[in-house]
Amino acid sequence: MIPLPSGVRVWIATGHTDMRRAMQSLALAVQESLERDPHAGDLYILWGRRGLLVKILSHDGLGMSLYAKRLDHGRFIWPSTSVGAVSISAAQMAYMLEGIDWWTPQLSWRPQSGG
Template sequence: MKSATDFELIYLHRDPVDFRKSINGLTVIVEQEMALSPFSEALFVFCNKARDKLKVLYWDNTGFALWYKRLEKEKFKWPKKHSQAMMALTEQQWCWLLSGLDISRMQGHQAITFERVR
């Protein structure tokens, strides 16, 4: 499997998904609810209603791949429902989510740029 850094974008579907859905059902959600192309260089992340399972869908130029994670004791800190069906994640937020941290409350340092050294 590619690592998260191999993907240009990481999209999280906010609403819970019926985990009986597999690749075909999840690609329909990506196209119809998220209004994105499942063939893009992106990870598409889905969670079940109990928030203890994740499915990650991606296209690897030869076919679709589906990654699955089940937590044994804890729950994922999933962002609250919102008017938008999805949200884009940074690589850092993706790592936080997998580590059990609440990505809606965490913020990294703001990037700053300088024109020159004083």
């Protein structure tokens, strides 16, 4: 689980991001395309074209962290806005990272059996 200090803002970057990019390149993308400071302590969630992988960029005051999550089944639910960033709550981020539709919480995929 990603440590979230109280009051942290979570931003979803709309549009697609090249998932081959590393931490510094993603921080530059946040700064240039979203016009936000990647070192301000907010979390930025970026996603790939297929919607199976997200990367989360954060800065805790000491250094930059990069988290990645790939879904085995289903896809991440993403806003339909094409430009900019959308602010969501930490609870909505937790839903999204589990593959649950964070607009209306429902599983996007459910296992058929336990084995």
